[in-house]
């Protein structure tokens with residue numbers, strides 16, 4: 001695409017945004033606006049401050065307060081709130097309602113009221129078996145312990161506890177209406193004396209005692225999406241007894257630079273010459289519609305990984321704080337180990353479950369990356385706007401920032417910044433970071449997920 005054409009596409013008429021919260025200008029070059037105002041964004045000179053128009057006035061506005069209209073949501077099989085539509089597509093009253101519940105609980109727990117997502121989770125054997133293994137490996141430890149299963153869904157983990165160990169009590173907490181069925185499943189399997197199902201948000205639950213074990217399957221896409229982890233941290237503070245166990249005990253986000261020939265061809269190369277015609281003017285649109293958001297449910301083949309993966313975030317579930325979730329930053333430096341096209345980054349997570357007993361199978365890890373059989377989370381793909389050719393010995397360094405949406409509490413944006421350093425075909429030199437040739441490709445891109 002020509003540069004002039006690109007500029008035209010970026011700024012032509014401005015983009016319409018809706019304000020999610022009130023903002024009062026603190027300088028004469030800023031605009032004051034209220035929640036629900038529709039602003040026309042004329043330019044984005046930097047990430048945090050945009051130049052916008054409202055009722056004939058122009059000025060700078062903080063981008064964090066704005067939500068783009070007609071930004072469609074998930075690609076692929078997003079879970080829970082990922083299926084949401086942008087509120088600008090809805091009626092005015094719905095907009096209001098959506099802004100009033102930044103957690104979108106009705107929609108979120110509504111999605112867990114039907115079987116679809118539960119079937120997906122239960123059929124994911126690697127996920128479900130990992131939790132079963134944790135219970136098995138700690139069956140002696142669990143004897144006479146009090147357990148809380150946060151977001152128990154159909155109650156599978158609580159039922160494993162009752163079936164495979166002898167806990168004093170399991171509180172199975174579930175906010176969605178599925179809880180009623182979970183109660184029936186507990187009764188049908190004869191565990192009603194041990195497992196008590198409590199329907200409600202775990203943050204609000206009242207228990208007769210503190211718990212020895214806080215178990216939960218809270219992980220979303222890119223680990224944090226949905227931010228169910230916040231409930232886990234709040235419950236930990238309130239209900240976990242001194243010295244109690246967190247399962248998972250740790251979590252990590254991993255990243256790898258990768259090729260995505262298939263996805264690129266389907267959505268970008270396609271327009272080059274369909275039926276012998278030049279459809280390339282649609283490419284900027286494809287870029288905006290498809291590549292501006294992460295692709296969920298991507299499975300990255302090992303041969304498409306351009307280097308060994310790297311851990312970019314590492315969370316200790318005993319010490320992680322709710323405030324830490326607002327912005328999380330990681331660094332990376334990848335050594336490219338093959339010739340290929342750098343189309344983007346793939347991300348996934350691992351969680352670790354420490355063992356609390358000496359005799360037994362030890363710690364358990366659930367790895368959702370490309371070196372293991374896929375789980376229902378699969379991997380998440382972040383496409384660059386244009387691919388970069390890389391060679392063995394090149395280095396890709398940079399950072400990732402997960403920025404939680406100030407208003408929509410289950411959403412975040414992910415900013416990837418990278419530099420490709422061209423190498424000397426020498427993998428050892430890359431390992432040692434012994435060279436630092438300024439080079440080729442430098443880029444940064446922010447992906448809303450989904451707001």
Ligand code: GJV
Pocket residue numbers: 108109112121150151152153154173174175176178200201202203217218219220226228231
């Ligand atoms: N309190 C109670 N139940 C919850 C909560 C909460 N704060 N948050 C989610 N759930 N790993 N991304 C329930 C939700 O209704 C569903 O049944 C289950 O936890 C989700 C677990 C898998 N989602 C995930």
